[in-house]
Amino acid sequence: MDEKELLGQLATLREPAVLATIVSARGSTPRKTGARMLVGRDSVIAGTVGGGCGEGEVIAAAEELFAGGPPRTVRVDLTDDFTTWSPAVCGGIMDVFIERANPERFDDS
Amino acid sequence: MNPSAAQVAARVLEALERGQRIYTAVVTGARDPALIGRRWWLSGRRHGGSLGSPALDEAVAAAVPALFPPRESRGALSRDFRCQDGDRAATVTVYIELHGPPARMVIVGAGHIAIPLSRMAAMLGMRVEVLDDRADFAAADRFPEAAAVRVIDFRDPFADMNLGPSDHVVLVTRGHSFDYECLVRLLRMSAPPGYIGMIGSRRRVRATHEQLVREGFTTDEMRRVRAPVGLDLGGQTPAEIAVSVVAEIILFHAGGTGVPLVEKERVVERFFGDRGARHAAED
Numbered sequence: 001m002d003e004k005e006l007l008g009q010l011a012t013l014r015e016p017a018v019l020a021t022i023v024s025a026r027g028s029t030p031r032k033t034g035a036r037m038l039v040g041r042d043s044v045i046a047g048t049v050g051g052g053c054g055e056g057e058v059i060a061a062a063e064e065l066f067a068g069g070p071p072r073t074v075r076v077d078l079t080d081d082f083t084t085w086s087p088a089v090c091g092g093i094m095d096v097f098i099e100r101a102n103p104e105r106f107d108d109s
Numbered sequence: 110m111n112p113s114a115a116q117v118a119a120r121v122l123e124a125l126e127r128g129q130r131i132y133t134a135v136v137t138g139a140r141d142p143a144l145i146g147r148r149w150w151l152s153g154r155r156h157g158g159s160l161g162s163p164a165l166d167e168a169v170a171a172a173v174p175a176l177f178p179p180r181e182s183r184g185a186l187s188r189d190f191r192c193q194d195g196d197r198a199a200t201v202t203v204y205i206e207l208h209g210p211p212a213r214m215v216i217v218g219a220g221h222i223a224i225p226l227s228r229m230a231a232m233l234g235m236r237v238e239v240l241d242d243r244a245d246f247a248a249a250d251r252f253p254e255a256a257a258v259r260v261i262d263f264r265d266p267f268a269d270m271n272l273g274p275s276d277h278v279v280l281v282t283r284g285h286s287f288d289y290e291c292l293v294r295l296l297r298m299s300a301p302p303g304y305i306g307m308i309g310s311r312r313r314v315r316a317t318h319e320q321l322v323r324e325g326f327t328t329d330e331m332r333r334v335r336a337p338v339g340l341d342l343g344g345q346t347p348a349e350i351a352v353s354v355v356a357e358i359i360l361f362h363a364g365g366t367g368v369p370l371v372e373k374e375r376v377v378e379r380f381f382g383d384r385g386a387r388h389a390a391e392d
Contacts, residue, residue, distance in 0.1 A: 011119040034185030071146035
């Protein structure tokens with residue numbers, strides 16, 4: 001999905017969603033600074049912050065925001081993955097900022 | 110009311126629709142948790158939201174022109190800013206994005222190289238415009254990826270195009286007299302395109318430059334033209350030549366070295382074998 005499409009989806013979201021954005025990346029991360037992912041209550045809506053590499057951690061953190069947690073920066077360290085020889089070969093560190101994309105659509109706000 | 114990411118995304122799309130640059134910023138780190146998630150945007154003289162204090166908004170507004178070079182149409186980075194938190198100074202981390210209209214690639218000469226070049230430039234996300242004086246070559250169905258295909262007169266090839274430093278122009282015309290006509294126009298612009306490339310053998314490039322010298326252009330002005338255009342990959346076919354041109358454009362923006370990574374990193378030499386073992390120990 002191209003970036004403009006994702007911006008379009010973000011701008012017109014009807015359901016509550018959490019936005020995850022890579023705000024800094026060092027080393028060999030699969031996606032670079034500026035990459036985005038939109039996470040719905042039950043599933044990823046669009047985009048990616050790196051596929052197998054650390055995305056699970058980000059999705060888990062996004063769930064906290066549905067539960068009322070504050071926006072925050074999640075540090076994802078992919079340097080350990082390298083030694084496990086997982087098919088997703090990554091070796092960097094990235095900071096992913098997660099926040100409610102459309103707080104006005106959340107029931108509790 | 111702090112604008113949401115969704116609301117700012119709508120602003121970004123509006124700015125792109127109007128062909129304008131827009132900067133967006135969000136606080137991602139601060140001692141005061143109330144600041145985290147504060148958002149602000151700036152497009153020309155218009156702006157909205159706030160990062161928590163007018164002083165910080167102004168500091169970011171002042172910093173962005175230097176953080177994102179004018180030829181870039183997209184950028185994303187985080188920076189720390191010092192600002193006053195009550196009576197003491199605090200550091201606030203701000204994530205800033207630039208969105209701008211896509212970079213433009215003007216291909217002059219709609220021949221066999223223009224076809225793969227148009228495709229590849231479009232793949233890089235550029236807005237492609239193809240020009241030729243022959244209507245059967247400058248035909249929209251030959252360039253499905255191009256945003257515009259124009260039939261032009263080489264006596265004034267860039268009329269009404271508003272070329273500027275963020276643009277790329279690649280000359281692949283059928284003769285050096287046409288290249289020459291284009292170069293004279295481009296080099297005399299008050300703000301010429303940032304990337305000007307011209308295809309050709311050494312002989313053809315030299316003939317064009319000799320004509321420029323006769324016209325009174327200096328060697329500094331001539332060096333603005335990347336001619337022959339492209340990286341030395343050794344390719345011959347139109348597609349291979351197009352790869353070499355777009356590779357040079359990537360290099361121009363991304364600032365790499367252009368050498369094969371295997372030679373740059375030299376992993377085997379550094380970490381393996383007798384000589385490598387010594388280097389590995391030093392690392």
